[in-house]
Amino acid sequence: MNLLDAARRTVRHYPGGLEAMALRLQKQPGTLDRELRGAPGYKLGATDAAEIAQLAMEQGGEHALAYPNALADALGALLVVLPGNGPRAGASALDVAALMRECAGVVESVAGADADGRITGRELAEIERHWADTVAAGQQMLRNLQHRHAEQLQRHRDAVEAAR
Known part of the structure; x- marks a missing residue:
């Protein structure tokens, strides 16, 4: 999965979607949308991508790790998640x-x-x-x-x- 696709997936599944994520990042929704689409003249910065993943992790987002996993995959690596502050769902x-x-x-x-x-x-x-x-x-x-x-x-x- 390409990096922008992964970031878009995370944002799309964040509670409140693009608008809520843009608010958390202190960006205009249109700007974030253009960055996520890779529109000419717009780039999603590494810091913003990391913050998107972190915010999604805090919310227990199902696709919170999409971007970090895509980045690890692009580098031929595997992401290992360390124990966090709490579960998001059961693990039976x-x-x-x-x-x-x-x-x-x-x-x-x-x-x-x-x-x-x-x-x-x-x-x-x-x-x-x-x-x-x-x-x-x-x-x-x-x-x-x-x-x-x-x-x-x-x-x-x-x-x-x-x-x-």
């Missing part, structure tokens, strides 16, 4: 199973696209989008599990302290 065994189905879906997409020995631009874009969604879902799941683990440790520490 069913969530892990759903993630594995997503991974299988990516592999199936690749196999289907490559069946004729050619990968079209449309097929590649779809596979990139599917992979970005899968990586983001995995990172969300890990963040949630890390938070639950930290909560369990704290409850244990509190119980030990109360027993003293």
Whole structure:
């Protein structure tokens, strides 16, 4: 997924959309829209892109990691999300199973696209989008599990302290 597509996805899924994000960034909505589209004479700066991701993370946005993941992918790297300040959704065994189905879906997409020995631009874009969604879902799941683990440790520490 290209960097601007990823940033647009994050903004589009932010509560209140483009208008709310523009307000948070202290920009006019039209300016932010032109930056996200890459209109002539407009560029989305690295600081603004990072702030978009950070604001979306604070809101628990499903696509908050779209831009950082796209940037990492462009550099041949993988983004590893560290434990945050709290979960955004549950992370159960069913969530892990759903993630594995997503991974299988990516592999199936690749196999289907490559069946004729050619990968079209449309097929590649779809596979990139599917992979970005899968990586983001995995990172969300890990963040949630890390938070639950930290909560369990704290409850244990509190119980030990109360027993003293």
